[in-house]
Amino acid sequence: MKNSTTLFMLCMILAGAMVIQACKDDDEETNTPAPQEFVANSTTFQDFENWSLDAVNVGPSPSLGSGHAGNDSTVTRNVYFNNGQDRVNGTYPIGTIIAKRSTNPAGTVDEIVGMAKRGNGFNTAAGNWEWFMLNVNGTIAVDSTGTELRGGANFMGGSCNGCHASASANDFTFSK
Numbered sequence: 001m002k003n004s005t006t007l008f009m010l011c012m013i014l015a016g017a018m019v020i021q022a023c024k025d026d027d028e029e030t031n032t033p034a035p036q037e038f039v040a041n042s043t044t045f046q047d048f049e050n051w052s053l054d055a056v057n058v059g060p061s062p063s064l065g066s067g068h069a070g071n072d073s074t075v076t077r078n079v080y081f082n083n084g085q086d087r088v089n090g091t092y093p094i095g096t097i098i099a100k101r102s103t104n105p106a107g108t109v110d111e112i113v114g115m116a117k118r119g120n121g122f123n124t125a126a127g128n129w130e131w132f133m134l135n136v137n138g139t140i141a142v143d144s145t146g147t148e149l150r151g152g153a154n155f156m157g158g159s160c161n162g163c164h165a166s167a168s169a170n171d172f173t174f175s176k
């Protein structure tokens with residue numbers, strides 16, 4: 001009898017502790033403020049080929065124009081969304097990162113580009129996205145002066161913003 005009472009008490013204490021823990025978790029979720037700005041660094045895109053491969057586009061695309069390397073039948077364009085992120089109420093959350101690698105079997109095309117939802121009023125003309133040119137290992141490419149190839153509305157003469165504007169209904173992404 002005594003043993004079973006002790007066991008019962010122990011169970012009650014354990015159950016109580018679990019409820020308290022569950023409440024704590026809830027509090028943490030509601031109290032954590034959403035990030036205001038996400039600034040990508042050299043490691044942000046590093047394992048992009050292990051992200052969710054959410055689109056594989058092969059062959060010419062009219063939307064592509066001359067915007068990305070290799071708009072022809074030989075080129076495969078893999079689009080990776082980190083954690084398979086989807087839009088939430090029409091837009092991608094701050095911190096969403098996407099990378100695209102275009103390759104062909106001949107090896108004459110190998111282009112990696114990225115976009116990161118930066119937020120905080122950055123590039124308001126195109127949904128607060130920051131644009132990137134990446135290296136094969138996912139680090140941010142640099143120009144001959146060592147400056148990182150990244151930017152907003154004026155990056156690459158405004159071409160990223162200009163063309164992706166036709167996908168504004170999908171928060172400036174074509175692939176999903």
Ligand code: HEC
Pocket residue numbers: 057061063064065066067068077079098099100113114115131132133156159160161163164172173174175176
């Ligand atoms: C002339 C149009 C055009 C221009 C210019 C352009 N893009 Fe794209 N981009 C596309 C299309 C179309 C896709 C859809 C994927 C595919 O079919 O290759 C795409 C896809 C992407 C993706 C994958 C996410 C998505 O939208 O599907 C990234 C990242 C990206 N582009 C980055 C850039 C960057 C960075 C620049 C500027 C250096 C740029 N793009 C310029 C047309 C363009």
